[in-house]
Amino acid sequence: MSDPLFPDGTCTQQHAVKNRYQTEIFNMAETHSLQDMRQQAAVAAKVFVQRDYTSGTMCQFQTKFPSELETKIDKQQFEETIRTLNNLYAEAEKLGSQSFIEGCLACLTAYTVFLCMETHYEKVLKKIAKYIQEQNDKIYAPRGLLLTDPIERGLRVIEITIYEDRSFTR
C-alpha cells in the first residue's frame, strides 16, 4: 500500500515510525485546536468609532455609544475610554512649550535631532498604546471585545472587534 507520507511503506519499522508520526501529528493538531479555542474566540463583528470633526481636524473620536456594544459593555465604561483617548490626543497635539522648543532645536540642528530624539507626539502615542493595551487587558478582553489602536488606521477610526461568545453555560 502506498502512503503519501511514506511512499515506500512496506518496512515495518517505517510503519511504526509512520504511525507514531501520525499519532503525533494528530495529537499536535488536537492540542493546537484546543489551544486555539482557548486562546482566541472567533470574530463576530467589528464596530468602528469614527472621528469627531466638530472642532476641526484635531484628533477626537466620537463618544457616541455604538448600538452593537449595548449588550457587551457599560456605556460609561466605553465613554470613559474614549474620553481618555481624546484627552491624550489633545495633549499630543497641543501647541505647548515643549513642541516649540522641539521645533527650535530641530531647526538649529538641521533636523538631525530627529534621528536621536523622539518627538512629543510619538511619546504620547506610546502612552496611548499602553493605555489601550491596559484597557484591553482589564476591561475589553473579558467582555469579548478588542480595541485596536487608531494609529494603525491612520487615526481615522477606533476599531472594536467583537468576539463570538461560544460559551454555552448561559
Added chain:
Amino acid sequence: MPSFSGGVVGGGVGGPASAPPRPFRPSRYVPVSAATTFLVGSTTLFFCFTCPWLTENISSVIPIYVAVIFLFTLANFCMATFMDPGVFPRAEEDEDKEDDFRAPLYKTVEIRNIQVRMKWCGTCRFYRPPRCSHCSVCDNCVEDFDHHCPWVNNCIGRRNYRYFFLFLLSLTTHIMDVFGFGLVYVLHHPQELDTPHAAVTMAVMCVAGLFFVPVAGLTGFHIVLVARGRTTNEQVTGKFRGGVNPFTRGCWRNISHVLCSPQAPRYMGRWWNRHAVEIQPPFLRPALTEAQLEAKILDNGIQNDRHSTRSKSSLDQMESQSADMEAPPPPKPDFRYPGLPRADTEASSLLSEAPPTPLMYKYRPAYSSPGKNHAAVTHPNKMTRGESLDSQSPSILQSSRQPSYRSEPSSLDGATVVGRGVGVRRGGGDRGEGPGGPGGIAAVVSGGVSGYSLTGRSYTSYPSSLVLSAGGSRSSSLRSAQTVHNPLATLQSEGTTDTSYKSLANQTPRNGSLSYDSLLTPSESPEFESAAHELSPLRPHAPLPSPAGSGRPGAASPGSPLQGYTSPFLSAQIAQQREGQLLQGSTTFSSPHRAYLRAVSPPPSSPPGPPEAQHLLHHNQNPTSRIPRNPSSSSSSPGARSLDPPVSPPPRGLSLSKSPVHIGETGSRHKPRPAGLGAVLGGGGVGGGQQAPQSTSRPVLANHTTSKPVGGVKKVTGVGGTTYEISV
C-alpha cells in the same frame, strides 16, 4: 528611532495595507534633480569664485552667513523631499463591508457649524477626512493635502508642509543673498568682467535672478495661505470663495500652528508591538445584569413594556444586520431604519453619525480594479436603485414620523444619477488618471505658482464645474466634459427613477406637508388637498399661467425631461410672481394653510424634511412644467420643506455637478433647525443637478412662512461645489 520614509514608497514592513509598488518613472525625477543641481551647483560656484574676495575685502562673516542659510535651505529641502507627507494607509477590507451600490459617495460632517463633505476614496477605501485629498502621482490619500510638488518630487501634506514653507522662505533669502553679494562683487570689479571669477559670478547671478521671480512669488503665495489657514488645494479649487473657512483659527494661530505644532506622526511603516491579548469566552455581560435589576425593581406592566421595546429595537437591529448579510438586491435595511444604524462597518458608522445621502452611491467596484468592473457595476446599480427607492419610500414615511428622524434627501434620484454618474466616472477614471497625472496637468494657478502640478486626483474632491472654472488643464476639461454629458444622459435614460420619484412624491402629502405647498400654489390647492393622499404625479392641473414664461429662455416645455434646467433667475421670478398672486388674492386658501403651517411649524427636531421638501419643490416645479413629474422635481424637494428664514440664494454659477454637494449637506443636517432648513433648502434645491434654479426661489418662499427662524443660518457656497452653512 524615527526615520524618514520616502514619499515614493508606500508602506513599510509590518505596516498597514499599502499601495502596490509603482512602476519606475524616471521623468518624475527630472525636476527634483534639476532643482538640486541648480541649488547646490550655484551655491558651490558662489563659494568658490565670489566668496574669497568678499571674505577678504568686505567681511568674513559673509561666507558663514551664506553657508548657514544654505544649510538651512538644504535641510528643509531634504525634509520636504524625503518626509512622508501624512499618507493614510489603505483601509482594511473589513472596514468596508457595505454594499458597494448602496453607500453614498459623499458624507457630510459639521465642522464648527459649517458643513464639510467627505468624499469616498475608491482607491484607499475610506471616506477622506476633511482636508485630505488623494494624490494621483503618489497614489495615496494625504492628510491636509496641499499639493504635489514636482521640484521635491513629493506631496506636501500635514507632516512636511512646515519644511516646505521654510524651504521656500530660506530659498528666497538664499537667492537674494547670492544675487546681492554677486552684485557687490561685480560692481567692485567693473574692469575685470572677463576674468573667470567675474564670469562665473555673473552666471550665478543670472541663475539666481531667473529663479528669484517664481520662487518669491510662490513664497508670497504660501505666506498668504498660511496666514489664512488654507491649503493650496483649497485655494486653487476655490473651496472657500464664499468666505468661510472652518479650519482657520485666526492669523496668528494659523502661523503658530504651521511653525510650532508638534511633528505629526507617521501612519505608514510603523512597527507595532503586537501584544497578544487572550480573548476567550465566557464573557462578562453588563447589560443582562442591568436588565435583571430593572426586572426586579419594576412592576409587571412596566417590565413588559420595557422588554417589548427592547426586543423590538434589538429585533430591528438584528433584522437590519441579518439583512445586510444578503447580497444585493434587496436593498439594505440601513436606509429603512435610519434611526437604528448598523455600525459594524466603518462606512456605516459614518452613516449613523451623519445621515446618509443614500442615493448618491459611490462607485465602489471590486477591490482591485475599478475600471474593469465599470460596466458590470453600473447595471446592477440601475436595477437596484429603483427597487431601493421604492422600498425606501415607506421607510421614509415611517422614519419621518419619528421625532429623531433627520432630514434625508432620499428621493434625490436625479442627484443620485448625477452623483453616481460622476462617481462612476471618477471611479473608472481613477486608475486612468494616475499615469496621466504627472504628464499633462498644467499648473492651474497663475503667478508664481508655476511649479505646481495639481494632480488630477486632487480635483476629484470637487465637482468638475470648479475644474471648468480653473480651466487650463487637459484633464480638467476632460473631466468636466464627462460630467456635463452624464447627468443629461442618465436622466433621460432612467425610467425607473421616474417611477420611484413618483412613488416617493406620492407619499409626501401624508406627512401633512400640504399646507406649505398650497400656500405657494393657491390656485391648485383645492386639487392638491383632494389629491392629498394620492398625489399622483400626473394629476391633471390646469396649467398655471406662466408669468415668467415669456422671460424664460429655454424654458423647459411640458414633457421635456429636463424641466429642472431652468435658470435660478427665472425660478425666482416665477416664485415672486406666485407670491404676488398669493398675497393679492387667495386668502381663502392661504389663511387656513398659513394657520396650518403655523401649527405645523415644528420645533427643530421634528420636521420630516425630505418628503415635505420634496413635495414643496414639486409644487415649485408645477408652475414651471406640468407634465411628467420628472426626477428633478422630486429630487429637488428634499430640504425644501420649510420654515425658512430668509436665506441668501446661492450664486447663480451653480453647475449641475454641484448638486451632490448640496444633497450631501442636506442629508447631513442632523441638527434640524428651522433656520437650518432654509439652508437645507438651498442644498436640497440644488440637489439633483438640475435644481440650481430652485435654490433661488427659496428665499422668496421663505417669505411665506409665518414662523420666525430660531437662529439665522448663513449659507455660503463656493463655486467648487462646496456649500458651507453657518449658523449665525
